[in-house]
Amino acid sequence: CTQAFPSVTLAFSLLSSPVTTRRMSTLQTVESLASAPAAAAPSNTLPEACTQVEILGSTGVGALVVAFLALLVSTVAVLFKAANASASKRKFLFISAYITGVATLAYFAMLSDQGWVAITGCRQFFYARYIDWAITTPLLILDLGIIAGVDMMTLITIMASDVLMVYCGYMGAVSVVATVKWFWFLFSCMFFVPVIYALTRLFRNASQDSGHEAVHELYSRLSWLTVVTWSFYPIVWLFSEGFASFSVSLEVIAYAILDVFAKAVFSFIIIGNHEALEYTRGSRPAESREYV
Numbered sequence: 001c002t003q004a005f006p007s008v009t010l011a012f013s014l015l016s017s018p019v020t021t022r023r024m025s026t027l028q029t030v031e032s033l034a035s036a037p038a039a040a041a042p043s044n045t046l047p048e049a050c051t052q053v054e055i056l057g058s059t060g061v062g063a064l065v066v067a068f069l070a071l072l073v074s075t076v077a078v079l080f081k082a083a084n085a086s087a088s089k090r091k092f093l094f095i096s097a098y099i100t101g102v103a104t105l106a107y108f109a110m111l112s113d114q115g116w117v118a119i120t121g122c123r124q125f126f127y128a129r130y131i132d133w134a135i136t137t138p139l140l141i142l143d144l145g146i147i148a149g150v151d152m153m154t155l156i157t158i159m160a161s162d163v164l165m166v167y168c169g170y171m172g173a174v175s176v177v178a179t180v181k182w183f184w185f186l187f188s189c190m191f192f193v194p195v196i197y198a199l200t201r202l203f204r205n206a207s208q209d210s211g212h213e214a215v216h217e218l219y220s221r222l223s224w225l226t227v228v229t230w231s232f233y234p235i236v237w238l239f240s241e242g243f244a245s246f247s248v249s250l251e252v253i254a255y256a257i258l259d260v261f262a263k264a265v266f267s268f269i270i271i272g273n274h275e276a277l278e279y280t281r282g283s284r285p286a287e288s289r290e291y292v
Helices: 006-016 019-035 058-083 087-111 128-148 152-174 178-208 213-242 248-272 274-279 286-290
Strands: 116-119 123-126
Touching (some): 128 178, 128 213, 152 178, 213 248, 213 274, 248 274
């Protein structure tokens, strides 16, 4: 009978034993239950159990602090400029403020030791960065598209491709199986190609057709900054989330530099050339305002 109902026997023995004995028996039972999953066969869909995780070092924390401050200052500067800008300029400045503002919050989360998990290879992975990119990179394309005067359907298509690019990059980063990881990376690159093509050809041609040299010059500066910085992101991904050749700190430093240039410097270029925003399509030319 006791062999048929071992759990019942264990319960009666615990109740009839002294308090100290019951505590030790309960502890042994909990320990046996906790050790049971370890004996199970390893899964192909879960990362290996990590006794130690490679986390961010002091140098990486310093990079997060610098990036956080740079993005915060740029957000405040853009909002201050928007408060005194005309309605035609304000929409560009507000988009830029959202770009740097969301990035600032992402870096605050990473500084606060939030928004990360341990991935394959037992290394720290900041998924907060991908949430940032999924919001801010389409906004960057939106800003560039409105400046260039691209039609809305083209703009939506390129923004969707950008979101899928970020999504595939995230899925590749958290993949356990190596083959699956590299398939996700290839998918991400596939969605990256139309984004680069649009920025260097479609949007550029639209800015030339705007009829204002100031608009074309502003778009050229912003687009080349975006294309050059964004081209380095897959390279950093390869050596961090991909091959895990970079340390977590080096990965954070590389991404922080790219984020500052792609967002903070981007916003300051718009602030420095805000007069050109008057001549974009959908904005009222400055000359017409002077005679109203």
